[in-house]
Amino acid sequence: MFELMAHFLLPNTPLHEWALDPRDAVALQKRLASRVSQTDDLPETVTLVAGIDVGFEEGGDITRAAIVVMSVPEFSIVEHRIARIPTQMPYVPGLLSFRELPAVLEAISMLERTPDLFMVDGQGIAHPRRMGIATHLGLWLERPTIGVGKSRLCGQHEAVPDHKGGWTELHHRGECIGAVLRTRERVKPLYISPGHRISLETSIKWVMGCLTRYKLPEPTRQADKLASRKPGATVALEPHIL
């Protein structure tokens, strides 16, 4: 699906191109931020939703990205890929995309099908400069993305209703940048924010629509399992009762 991407760097961008100096990375984020859209621009019918997660091996020397493409509303895995590349950047709060996207893009390039929507672990616009990893990926692909974070990067919010589906807005510097959503009763809420080409309302709708019996939406949960799995580990069966 390379030909469908609108790159800000070339398709085969060398890894070192992502290893920017923190100052340059921040400057790039500020420039890209103006291109982000929160206007819904999804296919009429969304059939394939991708979940993306990243893990590390070899004490952090190897970055492993996992992508799982699921059909909705069946939630059956259509395709899944794992990419491993040398880690190029250290973890710096606010610059996560520069560290993890190279591996994510490698995994996406291995795909045979083109997802209609991408759910990325981490923030979308709920970021100091509105450029979380989900947003950066959305801009790179020029496709709808949603940020699904397990914890907060920035912003403030009120108490989150205890029932499944309950949520409250996440604010930062006077603007609503996302929602803190209770995806499961008595379980720590998720930080949902638009990545690109999608609104907050629609983002919440899709996350809720992809929930089964767990805290994480199914595409993300499946990607999580793949990303955290060791190279040759065996897949465990699970009773599929909904």
Next chain:
DNA sequence: GCGACAG
């Protein structure tokens, strides 16, 4: 200056 800080 001090504290916070996705994964």
Next chain:
DNA sequence: ATCTTGTCGC
């Protein structure tokens, strides 16, 4: 994120 043992619960 990763390291790392046991433990509570369905």
